[in-house]
Amino acid sequence: xxxxxxxLMMAVASAVTILACADAGAQVTLPGAGKTVRPARPNxxxxxFGQKVVDMGMERLGYKxxxxxxxxxxxxxxxxxxxxxxYSVDTILPNHADLYxxxxxxxxxxxxIMDPGTLQGYMIDKKTAxxxxxxxxxxxxxxxxxxxxxxxxxxxxxMIGPSVDWTGSSAVALNHIKTxxxxxxxxxxxxxxxxLAADAVGxxxxxxxxxxYTWYPNPTTMKLRPGKDLVWLELKKVxxxxxxxxKYKARPNVEGCASNPCNLGWLPTVxxxxxxxxxxxxxxxxxxxxxxFKMTLEDRAEQNIKMLNGENREEDIGRHAREWIAKHQxxxxxxxxxxxxxxxx
Numbered sequence: 159x160x161x162x163x164x165x166l167m168m169a170v171a172s173a174v175t176i177l178a179c180a181d182a183g184a185q186v187t188l189p190g191a192g193k194t195v196r197p198a199r200p201n202x203x204x205x206x207f208g209q210k211v212v213d214m215g216m217e218r219l220g221y222k223x224x225x226x227x228x229x230x231x232x233x234x235x236x237x238x239x240x241x242x243x244x245y246s247v248d249t250i251l252p253n254h255a256d257l258y259x260x261x262x263x264x265x266x267x268x269x270x271i272m273d274p275g276t277l278q279g280y281m282i283d284k285k286t287a288x289x290x291x292x293x294x295x296x297x298x299x300x301x302x303x304x305x306x307x308x309x310x311x312x313x314x315x316x317m318i319g320p321s322v323d324w325t326g327s328s329a330v331a332l333n334h335i336k337t338x339x340x341x342x343x344x345x346x347x348x349x350x351x352x353x354l355a356a357d358a359v360g361x362x363x364x365x366x367x368x369x370x371y372t373w374y375p376n377p378t379t380m381k382l383r384p385g386k387d388l389v390w391l392e393l394k395k396v397x398x399x400x401x402x403x404x405k406y407k408a409r410p411n412v413e414g415c416a417s418n419p420c421n422l423g424w425l426p427t428v429x430x431x432x433x434x435x436x437x438x439x440x441x442x443x444x445x446x447x448x449x450x451f452k453m454t455l456e457d458r459a460e461q462n463i464k465m466l467n468g469e470n471r472e473e474d475i476g477r478h479a480r481e482w483i484a485k486h487q488x489x490x491x492x493x494x495x496x497x498x499x500x501x502x503x
Contacts, residue, residue, distance in 0.1 A: 188220025189443035189501030198234045198246040199226040202352055203470070204376045205429075207461045208271070208453055209247040210479035212431070215447050218494050219501075230323045231257055238434050239264035245448070249432040250275065252402055252425050253326040258432070266438065267430035268448040274455060275427035277412065278327075278373035280317070280391040282307070283382075284414075286367040287389045293416050295391045295423070296338055304343040307369040312345065318354045318370035319346035329399050331371055334423060337397045352377075362387065373427065375459040380466045384414030392416070393423035443501030450493040457482065 195216060199209045206226075213223045227234075227243060231254055237243040239261040249267065251258070258267060280295055286306060287293070298304050298315055307315035320327035328348065335344055347354060355378045358368040362382060372378055382388050390412060398406060408419035409426065431448045438445050461478050469478070483490050 189441070189498060190216065190219040190221030193220070193441075194222045194224060195244045195444075196224045196242070197226045198237060198243045199228055200234065200246070200248050201228055201230055202376070203465070203475075204462055205248040205458060206475050207478050207482070208429075208458065210475055211453070211482055212245075212247050212448070212451060214479055214483060215451065215490070215494060215497075216444060219443055219447060219497055221444070230321070232323050232325070235261045235265055235432065238432055241434055241436065243434070244437045245431055245433045245444075247271070247429075247431050249430050250427045251430060252405075253278075253324065253427060254432075255400075256326050256329070264435055265432050266435050268433050268438075268445065269430035269451075270428045271431060271448075271451050272429035272453050272455060272458070275429045276373040276375065276455065276458075277409065277422065277426055278371070278424045279422035280370070281372050281379070281384070281388040281414070282369045282391060283362055283367055284385075284387055284389045293392060294394050295334065295340070296394050297391075298340055298343045299338075301343065307367050310345075314343055314345040315369055316345050316347050318351070318358055318368075318372075319348045320371055321351040322348040324351070327371070330402075330424060333397060333399045334393065338393075338395065375455070375462045377462065377466060380459070380462045384412075386414075388414060390415040390420060390422060392421045394421075396421055396423045398423075398425070441501075442503065443497040446500035447493055447497035450496055453482075 197209065197213060199206055209226060213226070216223050227237070229237065231249070234243070234246050234249075235254075235257040238246065241264075251267065258265060282292060290303060290306065292303060301313065304315040305313055307317070309316040319331050322328065331346055335341055335346060355370065355372070355376075358370050359378060359381060362368050370378070374384055379388065384390065392415065396406060397403070402425055405425055408421045410419045412418070412420040412422065415422070431451075433445070433448065461482070464474070464478060
């Protein structure tokens with residue numbers, strides 16, 4: 159029996175004991191009783207579902223959980239560092255590495271909760287890629303290719319980039335453009351990513367070429383599917399800022415990529431919970447729950463499809479979270495039980 163399975167069985171046994179005591183009339187005080195927590199979530203909704211599952215777990219531990227504050231990543235980290243907010247589920251490495259570095263004395267990553275996480279890179283519409291044999295980012299050095307994606311008449315391709323406050327992602331994209339000498343061929347358009355991506359979906363529907371930084375899964379790549387509507391661009395020469403090249407490798411079996419393995423030029427993401435260090439020290443039960451919690455990329459993709467099909471209201475996301483918990487009830491209960499035990503030490 160492996161160590162994780164043994165720990166799971168012990169946690170389940172603890173849960174049974176705790177519930178038995180409660181049934182017998184014994185006084186059981188949950189570790190979060192009398193405590194209020196204020197979480198945060200980012201200003202995109204593709205993993206609010208995961209945040210909701212964690213929030214529901216915190217409620218099971220007795221905490222009163224306030225409605226999450228919806229903020230940009232820099233604002234999330236600043237607020238957690240100040241202690242105004244306690245945690246946020248949708249934080250990403252390496253993309254948020256600079257934000258963790260700026261707040262390392264006050265904010266810590268817990269996890270990973272999803273590993274591997276999403277794939278990220280550059281995509282264009284398949285129709286244009288096939289017609290003009292566009293396969294690499296370096297192909298945009300040809301002005302005849304670049305002008306196909308020009309929206310403002312300056313002769314350069316207009317690529318939807320990461321939101322300007324996504325500093326880690328922006329650094330990678332701008333580094334690629336600079337090191338490949340594509341500054342006079344590609345204009346990185348940065349603003350509110352969700353709005354820009356929605357505009358790209360509209361332009362695709364109108365039969366126009368589109369070019370964007372993106373990741374899978376998210377609402378755009380669930381609506382416009384890799385390999386059917388969009389294709390990944392590869393990089394012939396990969397360069398990444400900082401020490402990211404030490405971890406880089408081509409990814410195998412990427413749907414919508416012409417090569418296997420595929421040189422996307424980006425590290426895949428790994429998801430963590432960002433937590434205020436001082437609060438963490440005072441809440442061992444919550445920290446145990448955070449460290450035990452796990453979700454898969456497939457879980458996220460399945461929920462994103464539901465949102466794409468119109469189930470995207472707050473109440474829908476709450477229902478999705480309850481359904482996920484019910485599907486993983488034994489494991490979820492074991493996480494809660496382990497957290498309750500940790501809170502008693």
